[in-house]
Amino acid sequence: MHQEDTGPLIGLPWSGEERPRSIADRLARAVAQRIVRGELEAGALLTEAEVAAAHGVSRTPAREAMLQLEGWGLVSIAPKKGASVTVPTARERRELLDLRSMLETHEVRRVADDAAARAALACRLREVLARQREELGDPAAFAMQDYAFHAAIMHHGGSRAVEEIAGVFGPRLVRLTNLAVASSAGRLQTFVDEHAALAEAVEAGDVVRFEALIDPHMASGHRGYEVAQ
Amino acid sequence: MHQEDTGPLIGLPWSGEERPRSIADRLARAVAQRIVRGELEAGALLTEAEVAAAHGVSRTPAREAMLQLEGWGLVSIAPKKGASVTVPTARERRELLDLRSMLETHEVRRVADDAAARAALACRLREVLARQREELGDPAAFAMQDYAFHAAIMHHGGSRAVEEIAGVFGPRLVRLTNLAVASSAGRLQTFVDEHAALAEAVEAGDVVRFEALIDPHMASGHRGYEVAQ
DNA sequence: GCATGCATCTATGTATACATCATGAGGCTA
């Protein structure tokens, strides 16, 4: 009926109502989650045989899963050598957050002249915000709602192209968000407050204020953890 | 030494110096080119066995190639049913062109305050423009240089995230550009003129003018051919 | 002691065989 739970999570291959369509799909989602949660550390080597054996299947779907993971930027495949979990770099963090900010600002600008659309988006953001407040005690769940907040803005226009972008960059953004949340245990309330301010700017249709808020929000949230150069 | 020919074509899997790393890669590029050039018409059914047989290889790399083609949005795979060449829709056209305009505008805004960067970008654009003028008689080559012009703007910042986006959307953008050029045989000089105007706006660092020029450029160029709803 | 070349090993890349599911033709029944 109402798909309020799948909506905000646009871009994430897992945690969707639709069940995996194949073993390869299931493997890719499972490994992606482990990488994003940090259970598989950056730089770790993955072999098709290991992944296959760990799930009791053959190498064929495992190989497909590796290709999918490469598409999500979570592993790097060196031909004839092997695959390794990618290491988040300062550059990747900057570029991905910039890109997301650009997409969000673009959407806010698009709805700025339409009071009804602004209200609809703001309403949706407050829903996500409420869920985020409930998860202050669960870092992983909190990070998920944090991602959902930004995804809700990006995806509000319903563009399938944006949805595709989220499908490509979503997993890496969640990984970064998990890192940010894990290193800011005591400042999660700040994240919520900043989100609330962003929602207000959206509701007011104040693009300039939104732009002024979004960059510091990214900068402050993603400053407390170390990544490779 | 100077990679002036690979640079502007960022985002396209084929026509790169780097040769294919596997049979699967070679198949994906070959089929992608046939789709983009219109040799494989929209809606056509593709089977792994056909693709494999056409190139004298087994189904395994053919299957990988199909997955890659799906990632590029050139084919749509229905589980257990088959794959078909995607049909360009008015919505896809609008969304892809909007996205590219956004990325270009973002880059122009980024270099607006840096005279040296503006000059460098403008210089590069004029290089591509010169090549485009030489190809007025060859629609396919002209379309390639048209894409290269926009790619040069998008990618000027050197963002790998943008590069990834181009890698995903590039093939579909080239397909649209081919359609636009094919249906505007007598108006190609107009395209060149509009590109020249865009290059001037870039050199002047005039973001407002660039924004005012880019949307009509997209609209006029991509009006003359029909796509599905 | 150190560099070089070879053997071996591991993991990927590809080929082939089998399993599963969607589709459609054909016949049966009411």
Place this chain on the structure above:
DNA sequence: TAGCCTCATGATGTATACATAGATGCATGC
């Protein structure tokens, strides 16, 4: 004749076997 059931067919999804290229370690020669 309309509707449904069955089965043949063809395609994908998966498993397994073989081919090939990097990597590692050791022996050999200097």
